[in-house]
Amino acid sequence: xxxxxxxxxxxxxxxxxxxxxxxxxxxxxxxxxxxxxxxxxxxxxxxxxxxxxxxxxxxxxxxxxxxxxxxxxxxxxxxxxxxxxxxxxxxxxxxxxxxxxxxxxxxxxxxxxxxxxxxxxxxxxxxxxxxxxxxxxxxxxxxxxxxxxxxxxxxxxxxxxxxxxxxxxxxxxxxxxxxxxxxxxxx
Numbered sequence: 001x002x003x004x005x006x007x008x009x010x011x012x013x014x015x016x017x018x019x020x021x022x023x024x025x026x027x028x029x030x031x032x033x034x035x036x037x038x039x040x041x042x043x044x045x046x047x048x049x050x051x052x053x054x055x056x057x058x059x060x061x062x063x064x065x066x067x068x069x070x071x072x073x074x075x076x077x078x079x080x081x082x083x084x085x086x087x088x089x090x091x092x093x094x095x096x097x098x099x100x101x102x103x104x105x106x107x108x109x110x111x112x113x114x115x116x117x118x119x120x121x122x123x124x125x126x127x128x129x130x131x132x133x134x135x136x137x138x139x140x141x142x143x144x145x146x147x148x149x150x151x152x153x154x155x156x157x158x159x160x161x162x163x164x165x166x167x168x169x170x171x172x173x174x175x176x177x178x179x180x181x182x183x184x185x186x187x
Contacts, residue, residue, distance in 0.1 A: 004112070011108060011111035014174065014178040014179060017174050018110075019103065019104050019107055022103070031163060034159075035160045057088055058085070061085075062074065062077035064077075107171075114176075117135075117138045118138065118183075124185060124186045126183060131176075131179050131180040136173060144167075144168030147164045
């Protein structure tokens with residue numbers, strides 16, 4: 001067993017490597033540019049919705065009390081449409097600072113879980129591939145598996161989800177490589 005405190009370096013370095021890789025994947029490679037579709041008449045939609053002053057938050061349209069989901073009135077709303085899940089942001093420019101800080105903290109948390117699991121499963125001086133497998137599998141679960149709930153429950157795009165799972169695989173492989181490289185030597 002290797003203590004969590006002995007694995008602070010692979011946790012920190014893997015978070016930094018994943019942070020840099022994700023920045024490159026999202027800004028340089030451009031394959032996420034098609035993740036969101038444009039509404040046919042976006043200006044008309046915005047003009048119609050703007051007077052409602054919808055506060056920031058997550059919404060489902062139509063929405064109802066769970067007891068009313070089987071009602072004819074609700075079924076009619078679903079039939080007539082539109083049916084949508086949406087997130088409303090504050091009316092301001094996109095500021096990435098807070099999101100980037102949260103993303104780095106998330107990368108650290110994934111690294112801590114990878115360290116915890118690999119550290120409990122393997123001794124100091126463990127073989128690179130053993131460390132790679134434990135840390136990589138843990139990181140893949142953290143970065144990729146939860147996004148599969150999107151298309152199952154919220155009807156988000158399988159294409160976008162597949163890209164996000166691929167991103168998670170890359171992040172997991174990078175995390176695994178860093179952990180294998182920086183794993184403490186045996187006594």
